[in-house]
Amino acid sequence: MEDSDTHFAPAKRSTEEEIVSESKLVGSQTLFTEIFETIAGIAAVIDSNRQIVFANNDFLSLLGVTSIEPILGKRPGEVVSCIHSEEEHAECGTSTACQFCGAVNAILESQKTGKKSTKETRISTSVLGKQSSLDLNVTSTPIILSGSVFYVLMLQDISNEKRRNALERIFFHDLLNSVSGLNGILSILKEGTDPEEARELINISEEASREIVEEIVEQRQLRAAESGEMIAKIEKVNAFELLSSAIKKISLHESGRNRRISYSVRHGELNFETDKILLQRVLVNLLKNALEASPEEGIVEVGIEDLSNSLRFWIKNKGVMTEEIQLQLFQRSFSTKGNSRGIGTYSIKLLTENYLKGKVSFVSNETDGTIFRVDLKKTFPADSADQST
Numbered sequence: 001m002e003d004s005d006t007h008f009a010p011a012k013r014s015t016e017e018e019i020v021s022e023s024k025l026v027g028s029q030t031l032f033t034e035i036f037e038t039i040a041g042i043a044a045v046i047d048s049n050r051q052i053v054f055a056n057n058d059f060l061s062l063l064g065v066t067s068i069e070p071i072l073g074k075r076p077g078e079v080v081s082c083i084h085s086e087e088e089h090a091e092c093g094t095s096t097a098c099q100f101c102g103a104v105n106a107i108l109e110s111q112k113t114g115k116k117s118t119k120e121t122r123i124s125t126s127v128l129g130k131q132s133s134l135d136l137n138v139t140s141t142p143i144i145l146s147g148s149v150f151y152v153l154m155l156q157d158i159s160n161e162k163r164r165n166a167l168e169r170i171f172f173h174d175l176l177n178s179v180s181g182l183n184g185i186l187s188i189l190k191e192g193t194d195p196e197e198a199r200e201l202i203n204i205s206e207e208a209s210r211e212i213v214e215e216i217v218e219q220r221q222l223r224a225a226e227s228g229e230m231i232a233k234i235e236k237v238n239a240f241e242l243l244s245s246a247i248k249k250i251s252l253h254e255s256g257r258n259r260r261i262s263y264s265v266r267h268g269e270l271n272f273e274t275d276k277i278l279l280q281r282v283l284v285n286l287l288k289n290a291l292e293a294s295p296e297e298g299i300v301e302v303g304i305e306d307l308s309n310s311l312r313f314w315i316k317n318k319g320v321m322t323e324e325i326q327l328q329l330f331q332r333s334f335s336t337k338g339n340s341r342g343i344g345t346y347s348i349k350l351l352t353e354n355y356l357k358g359k360v361s362f363v364s365n366e367t368d369g370t371i372f373r374v375d376l377k378k379t380f381p382a383d384s385a386d387q388s389t
Contacts, residue, residue, distance in 0.1 A: 009093035009104050014049045019073040022047050022148070026054040029145050042155040045143075050075050050093055050107055053150070076103055076153065080134065081125045097327040103138040103153075110140035110151060117141075120158070122331035131353050132226075133331060133346065135162040175212060182208040211253065218281065222347050225355060232275040232355045234380045239270045239304050239311055246283035247302065255291040262301045270304070272311055273380040278351050282360075283313060285344050286372050290317040293370065310377050318369040326364055357381050 005011040014022070026045050027033060036043065037056050045054035051073050063071060063079055075092035077085040087095040093104040102121025109117040118139040125132050137156040142149060185205045189198060224230040247263055250256050290300040294317045305312040321329070330349040352358045358376040 005089055006094035007088065007096045008098040009050065009108060011088075011094050012049055014047055014051050014073065016073065019047070019051060019053060022053040022150070023068065023072060025146055025148060026150065032143075032145060036152075039154070042157075044076070044153045044155075046076070046107070046151050046153055048111070048149060048151075050104070052076070052079065059155075077101070077123070080123060081127050083124045083126050096323075100324060100328055103136070106138045106140040107151060107153070110142055114142055122328065124331050129353075131350055133159075135159045175215060178208055178212050178215075182212070218347075221278075221281065222350070225347070225350050230355060232278065232380075234273050234275055236271050237274050237276045237279070239272060239313075242276055242280060243283060243302065243304060243313060246280050246287060249280070250284050250287040250291065253288060253291075255288050258296050259291050259294050260297070260299050261287065261291075262299050263303065270306060270311070272376065272378040274356055274376055278355055279374075279376070282348050282351050282356070282374060283315075285348050286315045286374070289344055290315050290370070290372070293317050293319040307375070309379075310375055313374045313376075314371055316369055316371045319364075320366055321364040321370055326362075329362070330360075352376075 033054075036045075036054070039056060039058075042058045042062055043056045044052050044059050047053050052068075052071050052075070053073075055068055055071065060066060060068070060071075065071060071079045075085070077092035077098075082092065084095045084097040084101075085092040087097070092098070093101075093107075098104050101123070102119035103123070106117045106119040106121075109119075116139060118137060121134075121136050121138050123134040123136065125134065135158045137158055139152075139154040139156075141152045141154070143152055144150075182205055185201050185208070189201055189205075193201065221230070243263070247261050251261065287300065287302070291298075294300055298318065301316040303314055305314065329345050331346065349360050352360045352374055356376060357380065358374055360372065360374055362370065362372045364370040
């Protein structure tokens with residue numbers, strides 16, 4: 001394995017014989033292994049090629065294995081089924097996306113400096129076609145055992161902290177702003193205005209209250225989706241009517257002001273099977289993101305393609321995302337809007353792929369701008385309907 005096989009970290013891997021020898025060496029260090037097992041948390045020992053040679057029981061339990069053998073010689077991203085770990089022949093650490101992975105960067109930094117390195121990482125995983133996400137603090141610490149250098153890898157799950165930060169942003173910031181605005185409008189109405197102004201203020205207050213309810217419902221829905229408590233309610237839906245409804249809904253949102261959605265409304269019997277509430281949620285979020293990425297007076301284009309056995313909803317804006325954003329876009333806590341705001345695109349992928357059994361993809365370049373696509377089968381898979389995941 002040559003390092004020319006990598007886009008980031010060294011590709012070289014230890015041989016099977018080397019891994020077995022290293023595992024025995026670590027296991028023979030009685031004092032170290034006894035202390036290692038008392039560590040409160042998820043921990044593993046890796047060699048200089050980032051391959052696992054030892055792990056504590058908490059690490060094994062996380063992976064659902066009872067011994068080291070199934071994961072011996074694998075790299076961290078490979079054992080947790082990171083979606084990028086199989087993109088290159090040399091696997092974990094070698095794809096273009098790996099340059100933004102906190103885990104591999106912590107390891108590389110500790111190798112370079114000979115000191116402990118701690119970094120935060122977001123890992124998107126896929127097991128049996130189902131998406132999930134991990135938010136972790138990863139610490140890599142060099143140790144020397146019998147003259148050989150190894151690295152103790154500690155993993156701390158910070159997913160709950162990330163969820164809490166996101167919810168605090170929503171309830172303590174966004175909702176507070178909306179409620180404050182609504183309260184201000186009601187105060188003006190209470191003081192008395194002319195009928196025409198009163199009607200306008202009532203319409204604004206109705207819109208504000210609708211947005212508050214929508215934000216709460218969306219977060220409750222996302223929590224149910226992550227916990228596997230959601231059940232897809234499948235029914236026949238007209239594709240044109242559903243997209244038109246989503247456009248009308250987002251047009252009332254702040255992001256839709258001073259921007260235009262270009263859509264040639266078609267009518268007809270382009271029907272398919274899906275959960276219309278979940279799909280509308282996905283389309284509204286995509287439209288919202290596209291509008292927010294567009295300048296004042298900008299245009300967002302949307303449409304539907306009939307692909308024989310499936311349908312494709314597409315949404316396009318003229319902006320172009322950087323490579324860094326593209327490679328991390330669907331991770332739960334990543335956002336282009338600042339800390340603790342990474343929910344929208346993550347929920348789009350979660351709902352579409354785990355519950356609607358579809359596929360979300362995108363392209364973003366100078367030629368095409370940014371186009372998001374949602375592909376769904378016309379007939380919902382029989383073994384997936386009315387089942388939570």
